[in-house]
Amino acid sequence: MTTNSTGFPIPYVNLSAQWSQERDQLLPIIEEVLLSGQYVGGKYVEEFESAAAAYCGVKHVVALNSGTDALVCGLVAMGVGRGDEVITPPNSFIASTGAIVHIGAVPVFVDVCADQNIDPLLIERTITKKTKAIMPVHLTGRMASMEAISEIASGHGISVIEDAAQAIGSEFASKKSGSWGLVGCFSTHPLKNLNAIGDGGFLTTNDDDIAQRIRLMRSHGLADRDKAESFGFVSRMDSLQAAILGFRLKQLPEVTAKRRANANLYRALLSSETVFIPPDLEKELNTYHTFVIQVDRRDELKSHLAQLGISTSIHYPIPIHLQPAAKSLGHEIGDFPVTEEQASRILTLPVNQFTTDAQIDAISSAINAFLK
Amino acid sequence: MAQQFSDCEDLWDKLKAFVATGDFTLGKPLQEFEEAFAKLVGARYAIGVNSGTDAIKLSLKAVGVGHGNEVITTANTFVATVGAIAELGAIPVFVDCDDTFCMNVDLVEAAVTAETKAFLPVHFTGYMTDMRKLLPLSEKYGIPIIEDACQSILGAIDGKKAGTWGEAGAFSLHPLKNVNVWSDGGVIVTKSDELNDKFRLLRNHGLADRDTVELLGYNSRLDTFQAVVGNWLLPSALEISEKRIENAAFYDRELRKINGIVIPPRPSDFRIVYHLYIVFAERRDELLDFLVNRGIEAKIHYPTPIYRQPALAHLGHRQGAFPVADRQAKSIISFPCDQHLSVAEMGFVVDSVREFYA
Numbered sequence: 148m149t150t151n152s153t154g155f156p157i158p159y160v161n162l163s164a165q166w167s168q169e170r171d172q173l174l175p176i177i178e179e180v181l182l183s184g185q186y187v188g189g190k191y192v193e194e195f196e197s198a199a200a201a202y203c204g205v206k207h208v209v210a211l212n213s214g215t216d217a218l219v220c221g222l223v224a225m226g227v228g229r230g231d232e233v234i235t236p237p238n239s240f241i242a243s244t245g246a247i248v249h250i251g252a253v254p255v256f257v258d259v260c261a262d263q264n265i266d267p268l269l270i271e272r273t274i275t276k277k278t279k280a281i282m283p284v285h286l287t288g289r290m291a292s293m294e295a296i297s298e299i300a301s302g303h304g305i306s307v308i309e310d311a312a313q314a315i316g317s318e319f320a321s322k323k324s325g326s327w328g329l330v331g332c333f334s335t336h337p338l339k340n341l342n343a344i345g346d347g348g349f350l351t352t353n354d355d356d357i358a359q360r361i362r363l364m365r366s367h368g369l370a371d372r373d374k375a376e377s378f379g380f381v382s383r384m385d386s387l388q389a390a391i392l393g394f395r396l397k398q399l400p401e402v403t404a405k406r407r408a409n410a411n412l413y414r415a416l417l418s419s420e421t422v423f424i425p426p427d428l429e430k431e432l433n434t435y436h437t438f439v440i441q442v443d444r445r446d447e448l449k450s451h452l453a454q455l456g457i458s459t460s461i462h463y464p465i466p467i468h469l470q471p472a473a474k475s476l477g478h479e480i481g482d483f484p485v486t487e488e489q490a491s492r493i494l495t496l497p498v499n500q501f502t503t504d505a506q507i508d509a510i511s512s513a514i515n516a517f518l519k
Numbered sequence: 520m521a522q523q524f525s526d527c528e529d530l531w532d533k534l535k536a537f538v539a540t541g542d543f544t545l546g547k548p549l550q551e552f553e554e555a556f557a558k559l560v561g562a563r564y565a566i567g568v569n570s571g572t573d574a575i576k577l578s579l580k581a582v583g584v585g586h587g588n589e590v591i592t593t594a595n596t597f598v599a600t601v602g603a604i605a606e607l608g609a610i611p612v613f614v615d616c617d618d619t620f621c622m623n624v625d626l627v628e629a630a631v632t633a634e635t636k637a638f639l640p641v642h643f644t645g646y647m648t649d650m651r652k653l654l655p656l657s658e659k660y661g662i663p664i665i666e667d668a669c670q671s672i673l674g675a676i677d678g679k680k681a682g683t684w685g686e687a688g689a690f691s692l693h694p695l696k697n698v699n700v701w702s703d704g705g706v707i708v709t710k711s712d713e714l715n716d717k718f719r720l721l722r723n724h725g726l727a728d729r730d731t732v733e734l735l736g737y738n739s740r741l742d743t744f745q746a747v748v749g750n751w752l753l754p755s756a757l758e759i760s761e762k763r764i765e766n767a768a769f770y771d772r773e774l775r776k777i778n779g780i781v782i783p784p785r786p787s788d789f790r791i792v793y794h795l796y797i798v799f800a801e802r803r804d805e806l807l808d809f810l811v812n813r814g815i816e817a818k819i820h821y822p823t824p825i826y827r828q829p830a831l832a833h834l835g836h837r838q839g840a841f842p843v844a845d846r847q848a849k850s851i852i853s854f855p856c857d858q859h860l861s862v863a864e865m866g867f868v869v870d871s872v873r874e875f876y877a
Contacts (some may be wrong), residue, residue: 160541161541162541162543163539163540163541165541166538166539166541167539170539173538174535177534178531181701184694186694186700186701186702187693187694187702187703212569212570212703212738213569213738214738215724215737215738216738229586229608240724241724241725241726241732241735242724242738244735245724245725245735245736245737248735249735249737251586251608336544337541337543337544344538344543344742344744345543345544345702345742345743345744345745346544346569346738346740346742367572367597367598367599367602368598368602368830369598373819373821373822373823374823374828374829375598375602375825375828375829375830375831376829376830377829377830378598378601378602378605378606378830379602380572380602380606381569381570381571381572381573381599381703382569383703385701385702385703385742385745386702387701387702387744388702461730463730464730465730465731465732467732470731470732471731471732471733471734472725472732472733472734472735473732
């Protein structure tokens, strides 16, 4: 096998390295939670909620079982229901659209810009009497154009729910993701920048009433042990995961800084003639959940890199509107041309905090040489 | 809870080894857990999901329950059973229970309509609904049965275990259940190849592979970390249920002698696993206060039947619609029954009850 210039395989994610780094600090925390006998809810969850609220600059954080559940609970609490329309991009992970469909609402797709985020100029023409919400997705860790989106939404009296699953800590005009919309939805899945060791997620809001309703909703709608105010779900964050997240939230600024440094190194090394990387605006702080380039001959390049032991990924090769599950929505190829073109050109490179400068150098040289 | 895991150095070592692998989502220990769980309850397939509630919801969804359909269930269950029905936009249709706290199957046929899409018997408190009577109805009307077995793991009738009678069986692994993990968790079991495939899609966003979405699913996976805990605990599951059955036999024998307490029927062809140990008590509220003041964790499961909860006001059920559930809500009391109790502790409960009625 040929190899890359580091002489070793380069993984796309490296959770084992994270564990080795944190082991001595995390083990006592895990042990403490397990010995406490408090496995669902309780003080670890409350502590994480306050710390995350302070970090995101919002009044309330409600911890849940997943980012998907945050979207579902958020939509329900905002009053979106059967037959209502929600505007969202078609290039996200399937969960964004899944949440809309599950509550009986209708996803209305709007194509994206070169930076892979929803195109604000195309939103207004899709607004109808049935539109109840706009759900921008901060894909890859880059904030959608929240100033424009907020303006459109308030002009039409509709609410914004941010899908910030990939964008913890990201900022636009010095305001953090999750603090722009009526609610913000985050995932703490093991592959996220702020990650647990199992499924997890949370929701941000400044609205007291919505926070209160979601606190009921996440635990069967139970106001107390014996009284069900309304029907809810079971979507609680495990105490164990909350304790781990509480620890990792403190490390997050460092993780973000390293990911940003990695991205900057790629920008410096990759040839701008063959590789398109959406530029960061001066106003935005991108946290690089993923580092996505756009190239010709993407599939060939991906196989070539794999042969060199370099793991890459594609987020996502099949747009949502062309998935078998979306057949009932009646879309066809050509409906969202920018999304479709990107689906054949995007490639995600390793950018996690354990990726070394030497690895980024090896990856960049391999790409430049192949596309030359 | 802390007691259960007081001697778990070996589990601790397993967890440390697991965490280093980073295999956190749908990982190998989860597959092992699913195989072991299926074997334990006598099912072909087991699928780990995020909670018992989700196990019910995904099962109903998989057999085609949707908006406006009716699901027949019991009037005295925990709110989650009905919440799962409501979440799919379906309508819960209640039938009253009998003195085993389960659906009175003789009342089911009268509740069947053209809209009925599933029977959802709840094997409540460790008892089982009489599946021998419900199966013929399911065949007669072509209505699938989903068993809510969240409280009855290893319960059985004529040796056939809870969860294996219907199309699918739903289990909970919540920390307070007989077989539990360190978080929310649940399992679905089924003998159907088709449903097995469907459940695996439904719990993971409908993803057939990383990039293809077959159907719109949910995010409802049992954490692999928790599967490691489950794998550690499963070998003692049978023993745990036997200890609870033993504890219940002790209570039955002693409490039977006390005027004021009535023991529910204990049919000999049922294996009752006593997730809860419940008896009927005269002057129940006073007895509860008396015991609680003595530091005994007596409880009521549940003081308000589900059909009278505020969340169900729109169904328009009036108090009295389900007289057995209503009567029980006023007289039931639960005593601690878990596998860690000593005879001395149970003796203290019995003595206190005796003293109250003296």
